[in-house]
Amino acid sequence: MALTKAPSRKSYKIVLSLAVLILLLFILQGVFLAGKIPSIEIETALPAIGKQTPFRIKASELRRGLTFVKTEFIQGNTSVTLIEKTYSVSSQLFPWGFKTVTDTLTGTVGVGDMPELQEGSAVIRVTVGRASTWLLHPDPEIREISLPVRLRPPILQVTSTYMYVSQGGCELVTYRVGPTAERDGVQVGSWWFPGYPLPGGGEQDRFALFAVPHDMNTPDVLLIAVDDAANRAEKIFIDRFNRKSFKSDTLNIRDSFMAKVVPEILAQSPEIEDRGNPLDNYLAINRELRIKNAETIKALAQKSQPEFLWSKPFLMLPNSKVMATFGEKRTYRYEGRTIDHQTHLGYDFASTSKASIPSPNDGIVVFARFLGIYGNTVIIDHGCGLMSICGHLSSIAVKEGQRVSRGDSIGKTGSTGLAGGDHLHFSNLLQGLPVNPIEWSDAHWIEDRITRKLDEARGR
Numbered sequence: 001m002a003l004t005k006a007p008s009r010k011s012y013k014i015v016l017s018l019a020v021l022i023l024l025l026f027i028l029q030g031v032f033l034a035g036k037i038p039s040i041e042i043e044t045a046l047p048a049i050g051k052q053t054p055f056r057i058k059a060s061e062l063r064r065g066l067t068f069v070k071t072e073f074i075q076g077n078t079s080v081t082l083i084e085k086t087y088s089v090s091s092q093l094f095p096w097g098f099k100t101v102t103d104t105l106t107g108t109v110g111v112g113d114m115p116e117l118q119e120g121s122a123v124i125r126v127t128v129g130r131a132s133t134w135l136l137h138p139d140p141e142i143r144e145i146s147l148p149v150r151l152r153p154p155i156l157q158v159t160s161t162y163m164y165v166s167q168g169g170c171e172l173v174t175y176r177v178g179p180t181a182e183r184d185g186v187q188v189g190s191w192w193f194p195g196y197p198l199p200g201g202g203e204q205d206r207f208a209l210f211a212v213p214h215d216m217n218t219p220d221v222l223l224i225a226v227d228d229a230a231n232r233a234e235k236i237f238i239d240r241f242n243r244k245s246f247k248s249d250t251l252n253i254r255d256s257f258m259a260k261v262v263p264e265i266l267a268q269s270p271e272i273e274d275r276g277n278p279l280d281n282y283l284a285i286n287r288e289l290r291i292k293n294a295e296t297i298k299a300l301a302q303k304s305q306p307e308f309l310w311s312k313p314f315l316m317l318p319n320s321k322v323m324a325t326f327g328e329k330r331t332y333r334y335e336g337r338t339i340d341h342q343t344h345l346g347y348d349f350a351s352t353s354k355a356s357i358p359s360p361n362d363g364i365v366v367f368a369r370f371l372g373i374y375g376n377t378v379i380i381d382h383g384c385g386l387m388s389i390c391g392h393l394s395s396i397a398v399k400e401g402q403r404v405s406r407g408d409s410i411g412k413t414g415s416t417g418l419a420g421g422d423h424l425h426f427s428n429l430l431q432g433l434p435v436n437p438i439e440w441s442d443a444h445w446i447e448d449r450i451t452r453k454l455d456e457a458r459g460r
């Protein structure tokens with residue numbers, strides 16, 4: 001019996017001391033287990049404060065959880081609370097209980113939050129509380145960031161006069177912007193035409209080449225300068241807008257034409273699925289592939305050099321006949337019914353078969369391969385967002401990245417892509433937007449609309 005009694009007394013002691021230990025730990029925890037120093041991150045979407053700067057705050061405390069997060073906007077003696085949020089914290093005795101260990105808060109800060117806000121700098125302060133115990137009441141953690149405050153938009157002055165622009169055409173504007181501008185240029189509907197430094201001009205002298213899309217009937221054209229706090233200066237500067245009525249044309253689509261063009265384009269364009277019959281394939285090419293090709297062309301605008309690479313008027317295909325013009329509205333008919341409508345955004349020139357194509361101007365080849373509806377295509381950058389596109393080539397004689405001079409042979413005409421017969425499809429592009437090439441081949445237009453304006457702005 002003694003043998004069994006002795007261990008039971010011993011185990012009783014063990015259990016008792018364990019219980020005392022747990023109780024002690026429990027009490028110690030209740031006394032000392034305060035919230036840890038929370039982590040705080042403050043991010044703003046803009047590097048300055050103006051009308052509205054979006055911000056994001058991330059606060060975390062893993063042990064006892066968040067108690068409160070307060071965000072204030074402070075300048076001098078003025079302070080405004082932007083966000084205040086409280087949380088239910090876990091109990092000091094049961095810290096594993098319910099708590100919010102991390103939270104992300106978003107909002108905006110700007111002059112609307114503090115009408116007396118002055119230019120200079122201001123502070124975003126974030127205070128995150130820490131859970132207390134019977135004994136410990138730790139101070140909340142504070143994090144601040146200081147940002148410049150800018151309330152006035154950049155100075156913006158138009159320096160050119162006689163601003164005339166045609167539907168589907170280009171124009172150049174010269175202007176001056178203040179040093180706080182971070183982005184400037186011309187917005188035309190959804191198209192953005194960035195500004196460039198005026199060659200030979202002062203530090204604040206800029207120019208922008210812009211264009212009005214062929215389908216814009218009323219001009220939505222603004223000169224814009226924006227600073228890093230999103231303060232925006234805007235100017236309406238168009239003196240005259242010429243509406244254009246473009247030609248209409250009907251194209252009868254024949255089976256023999258589809259049989260010629262569809263297989264080649266499908267084989268070269270993995271982005272288009274085979275619809276199983278020539279007509280549906282033709283329509284997919286004429287609609288979907290046309291849009292995808294326009295996107296590819298637009299993306300190339302990013303590669304444009306920030307200076308003019310050309311100086312003379314653009315060359316058209318010599319000894320040729322114009323078969324189609326820019327902006328032509330085309331109705332496509334098949335077996336007596338209308339199957340599609342599209343706009344022809346270039347000039348078609350027919351010469352002899354496989355005629356040599358001169359480079360329309362000095363520049364750098366940015367594209368030299370098959371491009372959907374345009375077949376074998378060469379796109380040349382002439383700088384400041386201006387490019388030219390030559391399509392339907394039977395052969396390409398240049399490589400991407402190659403510098404070309406006005407008149408150099410870039411290939412031979414053909415009928416690749418959506419072409420019935422041997423011809424050259426030619427257009428100018430501005431920031432990827434097809435524009436009427438007739439302007440760029442006209443020495444008087446270039447002198448009047450481009451060269452004179454740049455010279456006058458330099459002389460001012």
Ligand SMILES: [Zn+2]
Nearest residue numbers: 346347348425
């Ligand atoms: Zn064409």
